[in-house]
Amino acid sequence: SQTIHQWPATLVQPVGSPLSLECTVEGTSNPNLYWYRQAAGRGLQLLFYSVGIGQISSEVPQNLSASRPQDRQFILSSKKLLLSDSGFYLCAWSDNGGADEKLFFGSGTQLSVL
């Protein structure tokens, strides 16, 4: 069966520090991978998605970047965190198929930038 791992679960970082959140998927190959951010009262915002190794699409301009060094690994990074980067970050995957495919979410990372 497929599983998705996301870590760390919580993270407290000072403003200006770097960030690296990692997500891995097991039990499937060539998945679509996604990073979402959930800010209080604002729902989920798609940050990045990837349809293959090294292929990253950014949905909104921001202080963050994403990379996919391996088929089932998706990394969210920042060189210098801002206060506005605080939020709940969710990694997700779907089969590389049609638009009716469902998303499978990780358990999330609560990031607090102080």
Add this chain to the structure above:
Amino acid sequence: AQSVTQLGSHVSVSEGALVLLRCNYSSSVPPYLFWYVQYPNQGLQLLLKYTSAATLVKGINGFEAEFKKSETSFHLTKPSAHMSDAAEYFCAVSDGGSNYKLTFGKGTLLTVNP
């Protein structure tokens, strides 16, 4: 472009009462529609999805939703609320593309009172 509007950021019901969570969508193509549930400090889980088959969709935990094209709505219902239903619920619409990007509503927090 597509969008989702969830009416009511917070809904409170008594245990055993009807649950009704409202969702209206906007899409330039025939939509795929989804309801996800998020329990505290967890990722999202799929409750149900509409993919142009039957307009009344049954999901897990006794939830169902009806697609009404004329009203551009996809409201979520459950005849009798249980304490374990307390969570945040998100409606989402797919863009219909092969990369499968979801647009989420801002969410509705459901509280169930004893």
